[in-house]
Amino acid sequence: MSHHQLDARRMLCPMPVIRTQNFVVKLPPGDTVDVLCTDPGALHDIPAWCRIHGHEIINTQEQQDGELTITVRVGADSS
């Protein structure tokens, strides 16, 4: 199991979701990814995308400057 980081800062949704989707599809189940973003919409969209594709959000952090870290664990079917 590996841990990865994906920078989607300064991108407006749905770009952070697209970047997450295109990154996660290459990963084996169980890997985790910290997605860094600044669009608050990602707080809604990345979890929604994860729910419909069977991935799991294991942590969400919001810093004072508004920067977000959303940690995704890759599910069994990452297609």
Add this chain to the structure above:
Amino acid sequence: MTQPITRQRKAVSLISGGLDSMLATRAMLDQGIHVEGINFYTGFCVEGHTHAIRKKDKAKPKRNNALWVAEQLGIKLHIVDIIDEYKDVVINPKHGYGSNMNPCLDCKCFMVRKAHEWIEEHGFDFIITGEVVGQRPMSQRRDTMPVIQRESGAEDRLLRPLCAKILPATLPEREGWVDREKLFNFNGRGRKPQIALAEKMGIVDFAQPSGGCCFLTDAAYSSKLADLWSARGERRYELDDIMLLKVGRHLRPRPHFKIIVGREEGENRFLEGYRKQFTHMYTTSHSGPLVLLDGEANADDLQLAARLTARFSQGKMADTVRVELHEKGADKRELDVVPLTNEEIPVEWYL
């Protein structure tokens, strides 16, 4: 005697986030088809998040409607970035524009073509859309329906469940993958049949974007895009260009430069992300907006831009306002300027 094994047929559905594609998808799911959604991001999409840049809109839900629809329907959604490929559709539309800069027919042909490539790559059988004959003046007319089938290459693998009964039977209908009798005959601009079907299907919450889902159908946005091309002397754009057209107040005081003025805190924060790429300025003696300058500006132009910046600050009635100027490739400096009055700003400057 054993029954032949029939495999479950698979369709990809173009999901916009609106009601029609939701109904069309649900109709296929109800017929036992495996459906996955596809949503294309052109850069011109009207996203809740674009509005969410503005602080005053923060109370609005920030959901992405395409994702929300997919979740309601219990299907996967593949969001595809087509920003670069889409430029040719916007810049050189074979079928021309609608009432603004909207190349709706070329756009639909392009998206169905991309969906056709997707089904070939992923082993799916056909494509569905929420199109309804007569629903849209440019892309959803009886005479343009076959154009989309032909120019996309999808031909009769493109099924429009909501109006299939008034169109020639497609491959999925002829092969019996779907039951044509259970499809619909919607026609025209009215929304009543869709609303009634939604009610019958138990769908009570759905998005109804009044201005469509694309900024190119918006007159004000289209005017700013036309200005961008005119000022550059060529029809081209990058993603940052079209994102910035969605944000702030745009004024072009001179043919060779324009300014983008943040209208409130959310927009100022968004524009801050572009500070390194643009000459920019803001007031320091009074609170005020962040202003980006796009184009080439000489000393007089910078002075004018600073006076405009002061005009949109809390110091607009003051005798002088201090403006901090960050010129691209130069050290920052301060200018003390007299704010322009409303009367000194010709209405033609506003884009």
